[in-house]
Amino acid sequence: MTKLFATTALVAALALPAYAVQPAEGETLAENQTYTFWLLDAIKSLDPAKNTDVEGSDVLRSLFEGLMNEDARGAMIPGVAESYDISDDKLTYTFHLRDAKWSNGDPVTAGDFVYAWRRVVNPETASEYAWFIELMNVVNATEIVKGELAPEELGIKAIDDRTLEVTLTTPTPYFVKTLSHPTTFPVPQQVIEAEGDAWTQPGKLVGNGAFTLASHNLGVDITLTKNPGYWDADNVLMETVRGVTVNDNNVALTRYQAGELDRVQIPAGQYPRLKEEYPDEAVSIPYACSYAYVYNLSDKGPEALKDVRVRKALSLALNRDIIVNNVLQGGQKPATTWTHWAIEGFEQPETELATLSQEEKTARAKELLTEAGYGPDNPVEVTLQYNTDESHKKLAIAAQQFWKPLGVNVTLNNVEWKVHTDRMQNQDFDIARYAWCGDYNEASTFLDWFRTDGYNSGKWSNAEYDKLMADSKTADDTTPLYTRAEEILAEEVPAAFVYHYAKVDMINPHIKGLPTENVLNTWYAKDLYRLAD
Structure with missing residues (x-):
């Protein structure tokens, strides 16, 4: 097998956490590390197997972590996987997992990924994103989704607690790019089996991300707080992240201008005016x-x-x-x-x-x-x-x-x-x-x-x-x-x-770490920090 790293960024990451938050020289951090962003609609589900929305994915990337993450330019960098190998026929990927923990203190294991992926393709889960595992070309995914094979036949297995093996039906150049998607995130089997559909409720949800779920008032707001047990918690500066649902974009803009929100979509037709009035806040990428x-x-x-x-x-x-x-x-x-x-x-x-x-x-x-x-x-x-x-x-x-x-x-x-x-x-x-x-x-x-x-x-x-x-x-x-x-x-x-x-937004200039060069606009709350006024 050939030893590979996802990108040169991953090589650097193995030597030291170069992808962690690093305030620029001369920047002064605010004492209150909070970020409040706008949501147009309620988040339908905090279950990685059942989420279908962009806004839901934004939150899930803070509550959970997959094998890979994305950097500010969209390049793949380590998540739970520190490195991986690819077989010579490019059909077998072997991931070597870091020492990561769930928010309840349990270790994150290769078996957690096996359980999560099998759960997505299992017809009983009724995941609207089961097809995503199919397009990743994981062995037997299509047959399992159709109900022709058991979920245990999926081409993913735990070699041991820290080694995960995935087998594909065909070489898939974009396979690694799919591994930052919430559908591929691990989930806690014992919690799900104990709590059923209620497992995503505040006080019950157990994740492996940089943040934990403090509260979720459906269609009103959602609040996340820093997870001290996250493997890279020392490099996470943001303490609290809050999403606020406002169905009227113009009302949301007014709340941004009143200082209640740190990021909001600019309503149709208003970008030219706002860019002229607030050149450091209005962005379009x-x-x-x-x-x-x-x-x-x-x-x-x-x-x-x-x-x-x-x-x-x-x-x-x-x-x-x-x-x-x-x-x-x-x-x-x-x-x-x-x-x-x-x-x-x-x-x-x-x-x-x-x-x-x-x-x-x-x-x-x-x-x-x-x-x-x-x-x-x-x-x-x-x-x-x-x-x-x-x-x-x-x-x-x-x-x-x-x-x-x-x-x-x-x-x-x-x-x-x-x-x-x-x-x-x-x-x-x-x-x-x-x-x-x-x-x-x-x-x-x-x-x-x-x-x-x-x-x-x-x-x-x-x-x-x-x-x-x-x-x-x-x-x-x-x-x-x-x-x-x-x-x-x-x-x-x-x-x-x-x-x-x-992406046409007003962004509080005191908030740093949001990506501007990733066409997918994938952002992670762990990369954000707030500057002092």
């Missing part, structure tokens, strides 16, 4: 998330959307330049693909969306709807559903206006996040606002979403697309496969891709 209007193509979906000409017309008619330049105004980019433009190694194909002017796209949209038998005299009737947020509302109104001249009558339906996601998972919608944020920095993190057995809330299915994504798992060069996959999405239009995100 690329963020690997894509915003789309997903079409329900299941049997429950509207008949009109079964016609690809209607789907394509709706997509072409969206004036993305107006959306990003006039409505959002925060450095976002029009989306002509599902994969975010900043993903490492991704090449965008030439499509109608990418090459035609908006005038040409609108004319083509009218032609397509006419061909499909629709127009002002026979309008398409659809409902556009979105979750509560002023930006989503503005974009939905804009879409409604872009589509109306074509002969498309759109009813807008605003619901809370949990209701929104539940309806999407059950295909109880016509068109739904959705966004996908990359789980790792490679195009498949986006493209796997549309596999027939992927997350794929609209239930679109295409055999060629599925084969491309399957073939990409073993391909030496994935670029032509990913390009063709995006071309199929452009031809079949299972969703109207709207824009690629930028």
